[in-house]
Amino acid sequence: LLDFGIAKILEPNADKAHLTQIAWRPVTPVFASPEMLRGEAVDVTTDVYSIGVLLYLLVTGKLPLTYDDLSLADMQERAGTIEAPPPSRLNPAVSRDLDAVVARALAKQPTDRYQSAESLANDLCNLLDGLPVTSRTSSPWYKARLFVRRHRVGVAFAALAAFSLSTITTLAVRSAIVSDRQSQALALSLERAEQTRDFLTGIFDSAEPNQDSADLTAREILDAGMGRIRTDLDGQPALQTDLLQTMAGVYAALGLADEWRHALEQERELRLRSAGAESQEYVDELLRLAEAEDLNVNYDRSFVLAIEALVLSISIDNRVREGSSRIRIARTKHLWGDLDEAEAGYRAGLAIYREELGEDEWLTAEAKLFLGTLMNHRQRFQEAYNLISDTWRTYTNLGLNETESPRTDVPLSLANALWKLGRVEEAVDTLEETLEANDRWFGANNMYNQYVINLLGRIELDRGNHEIAAAHFGEAMHLLDIHPPNSPNFGFAKAYLAEAHMGGGDYA
Numbered sequence: 001l002l003d004f005g006i007a008k009i010l011e012p013n014a015d016k017a018h019l020t021q022i023a024w025r026p027v028t029p030v031f032a033s034p035e036m037l038r039g040e041a042v043d044v045t046t047d048v049y050s051i052g053v054l055l056y057l058l059v060t061g062k063l064p065l066t067y068d069d070l071s072l073a074d075m076q077e078r079a080g081t082i083e084a085p086p087p088s089r090l091n092p093a094v095s096r097d098l099d100a101v102v103a104r105a106l107a108k109q110p111t112d113r114y115q116s117a118e119s120l121a122n123d124l125c126n127l128l129d130g131l132p133v134t135s136r137t138s139s140p141w142y143k144a145r146l147f148v149r150r151h152r153v154g155v156a157f158a159a160l161a162a163f164s165l166s167t168i169t170t171l172a173v174r175s176a177i178v179s180d181r182q183s184q185a186l187a188l189s190l191e192r193a194e195q196t197r198d199f200l201t202g203i204f205d206s207a208e209p210n211q212d213s214a215d216l217t218a219r220e221i222l223d224a225g226m227g228r229i230r231t232d233l234d235g236q237p238a239l240q241t242d243l244l245q246t247m248a249g250v251y252a253a254l255g256l257a258d259e260w261r262h263a264l265e266q267e268r269e270l271r272l273r274s275a276g277a278e279s280q281e282y283v284d285e286l287l288r289l290a291e292a293e294d295l296n297v298n299y300d301r302s303f304v305l306a307i308e309a310l311v312l313s314i315s316i317d318n319r320v321r322e323g324s325s326r327i328r329i330a331r332t333k334h335l336w337g338d339l340d341e342a343e344a345g346y347r348a349g350l351a352i353y354r355e356e357l358g359e360d361e362w363l364t365a366e367a368k369l370f371l372g373t374l375m376n377h378r379q380r381f382q383e384a385y386n387l388i389s390d391t392w393r394t395y396t397n398l399g400l401n402e403t404e405s406p407r408t409d410v411p412l413s414l415a416n417a418l419w420k421l422g423r424v425e426e427a428v429d430t431l432e433e434t435l436e437a438n439d440r441w442f443g444a445n446n447m448y449n450q451y452v453i454n455l456l457g458r459i460e461l462d463r464g465n466h467e468i469a470a471a472h473f474g475e476a477m478h479l480l481d482i483h484p485p486n487s488p489n490f491g492f493a494k495a496y497l498a499e500a501h502m503g504g505g506d507y508a
Contacts, residue, residue, distance in 0.1 A: 052105025323352030365394035385417035450479035466504035
């Protein structure tokens with residue numbers, strides 16, 4: 001209150017005068033600006049400096065500068081020449097943006113600071129909203145990074161397109177080296193890649209003519225794109241199917257089950273017309289659709305699609321797709337509870353992958369993960385741990401753990417095996433790291449955390465911590481909105497919660 005001129009000392013106390021004044025100047029030394037310590041004229045930028053000191057203290061727990069046992073002259077020298085370390089050096093959670101805001105507020109020269117409290121407040125609001133702050137150089141890269149942070153799903157959509165563009169171009173260039181005929185394929189592939197890029201870019205511009213694309217939700221952008229695929233690209237089935245596959249993938253990431261399945265069904269019809277039933281592309285489409293039906297608890301439908309994929313894979317003599325089909329059939333059997341048939345199917349698919357692809361390929365790792373999860377359910381926990389650890393090593397060797405979003409199912413299955421093997425603290429650490437990774441990638445209250453929190457609750461239940469377990473299960477139930485109403489996950493969540501209450505004596 002004294003520093004900001006709102007109050008003044010009425011009865012000075014000699015014992016405590018050093019806290020609020022220097023040479024009879026009313027000021028708290030550690031919060032005073034360099035010009036204030038020098039006895040120079042002050043203005044609102046002096047208050048901005050004091051606010052900067054408060055902000056620094058708030059985020060680091062320390063003062064930017066201290067003046068213990070210094071004379072006034074030494075204080076003035078220190079205040080005018082010594083720079084405080086960036087807050088991020090004391091608190092790694094502090095962002096570079098916040099470093100920049102604090103640095104500007106604490107600038108030695110008044111002209112280098114925020115010129116009003118309002119401008120400082122605006123930058124702090126921008127910081128909290130994920131927008132650029134004026135205290136940092138506003139490069140295109142900086143703006144792009146903040147846009148990615150605010151629109152993770154939308155950017156994931158664009159990244160899929162960019163990856164497709166890169167892949168198509170790379171494959172086309174390689175094929176062009178082989179023959180002149182394949183050079184024509186290069187031209188066609190490049191043309192499709194450019195069309196894909198232009199279409200995806202155009203979605204952001206025309207999803208809603210009167211609305212800034214930065215304010216659109218990923219759902220609005222996708223829905224607009226689906227409409228344009230049907231109308232603008234009529235007569236271009238190859239381009240339509242590529243785009244529908246991308247759209248379906250992002251609908252899946254958003255948890256929009258009906259839209260995901262609808263996009264896959266449209267893609268399937270186009271694949272059938274353009275590539276024919278006896279093609280690798282059509283088999284891949286059947287397998288994607290079978291996976292979607294599994295996740296939507298339509299197991300009968302998933303089983304029929306996977307059987308069709310298996311028959312066609314054998315017909316076209318594609319061993320890798322045969323392995324994928326057997327894995328997908330086994331997955332449905334697993335979900336049905338037919339564990340013997342599921343194990344046989346997983347092992348058959350894994351054997352094909354090992355023969356055709358080798359041990360250190362991601363499809364082989366996926367098969368090990370499925371089989372490891374089944375081993376958990378069969379209470380063969382050491383075998384489960386070995387298989388899932390192999391999966392994790394393969395992902396790490398391929399760089400997938402560093403370049404892609406977290407695979408919740410891998411650490412989840414690994415933690416379950418660790419828990420059952422008596423390595424409880426390792427299991428809890430694995431789950432907590434997974435929660436942090438999910439929050440970073442998908443935001444708070446994401447659908448993936450439901451499984452992780454449920455397993456944490458089961459571990460606490462096993463430890464006899466019924467109240468903590470009940471809190472975990474209650475939190476997990478709030479994350480179930482993403483699932484279809486007939487999902488078994490609702491039953492599991494309620495059963496776990498009831499068990500925790502019963503263990504705590506709350507029978508009602």
